[in-house]
Amino acid sequence: MKGVLNMTKLGFYNGLREIGGTFVVVETDTARCMFDFGFANADIIDNKVSCAPCDMAYYYVNLGILTPMDGIYDDTTAHKLGLKSYSEDTKKNFFIISHMHIDHMGGLGMLDPEVPVYMSSDSLKLYRAIASTGEAEVREHKNCIGIDYDKTFTVEDITVKVVQVDHDVVGACGFIIETKDGSICYTGDYRFHGFHRDITENFAKTCHGANVMITEGVTASFEDIDMLSLEEPADMGNSEEVVEEYMRDKIANEEGLIVINNYNRNVERIHRLINVCKSEGRTLVLEPIQAEYVHAFYPEDEISIYAQNLDECCFDIPDDWKKVSRKDLISNPSKYVLQQDYKHIYELIDLKDVLSLYVHMDGAPLGDYDPSYKKLHDFMDKLEINYEHKGTGGHSRPYYLRYMIDHIEPGTLIPLHSFRPEQVMSEHAGCRILPEYGDFYELKNGKLSKINN
Structure with missing residues (x-):
């Protein structure tokens, strides 16, 4: 891994075969874009166990709830973990957060306070309300930047576009991440049975043709599914x-x-x-x-x-x-x-x-x-x-997972955020990858190839 120059790497950590805690890294020579930053392995958390807030990130990394990564924690926490701290890392490290569910953003208060965290403007508005009511985990992360839907921002050689999706929380979005080596679409969590199916439909149109598509697959987790044979449901059920x-x-x-x-x-x-x-x-x-x-x-x-x-x-x-x-x-x-x-x-x-x-x-x-x-x-x-x-979930039913992939037609499909990501598939994806924890891939000319660690 060390010494490889002039390339885009994708690294995969938490949230690959579980629901929650998605942590993916898009890395270039000068920058590291990470998403999301919620809690993995959340069942191990026991609210009856207390610890000092300054120690929580250290404990949560040891328990597999948060990811050990250079350039995101404060000096004390990073050094105890054998990592580079945010202040020591020469790369421009930043996060993008898809929405305000705890399994996607619960760890924000455990980052070094200076780490830039980008999210939709609506998510930022909700996050500030969460903090003002005392509902933020550990502490409010101050260095958050709200980006309007369909707008882009650039950190060094990584450009990110914020694209709205419909979910059961206000402010939800996915992202298109671009480097000189190709484009990566990350869906976040989405649904077609909410008040705004058109918003999710537009996400598919905006992301059409992405070189890589990273998608949630929550509803493929619970029973055997032949996704390729699914037909559109007659109605949306509990919409x-x-x-x-x-x-x-x-x-x-x-x-x-x-x-x-x-x-x-x-x-x-x-x-x-x-x-x-x-x-x-x-x-x-x-x-x-x-x-x-x-x-x-x-x-x-x-x-x-x-x-x-x-x-x-x-x-x-x-x-x-x-x-x-x-x-x-x-x-x-x-x-x-x-x-x-x-x-x-x-x-x-x-x-x-x-x-x-x-x-x-x-x-x-x-x-x-x-x-x-x-x-x-x-x-x-x-x-x-x-x-x-009487409720309705925030995750697309299995047919609509395939529907989204069919309409984006990515070169490479990567399903995660699911107990059974292998069930998520489409004939309209060029190929599919099911990464394991710690796997890295090189993106070059829009194609992914695994890097041997």
């Missing part, structure tokens, strides 16, 4: 529109209080539900953190917040936000929908007598791999609360 119409029906017809457990970075869903509630004669009452995220993107929305947990807030509440009390909900339950995070579920003990329906809408806990998921259901059974799940 965002279907979830919204389900909620409209419940809001109109349930007699008592409705409580929703929504993934709070899916900001557009809540913005639209505010208006659905208003049209049906109800008020959507938000947790303060959810309200802050909505306000960042939709300052025109009339915000109502639940006053019960305001003492937990670490940010100032605007004077024009209406405060709704527990007494208000109990006195007139048919006039409200309450958005509530799982951490406040014990509040339902006081509300259960007026509670008509609890809807789990992609909020935490996400599934039965989380020990809290069973506890949620046990709690609902104990209080005899009417419980339903």
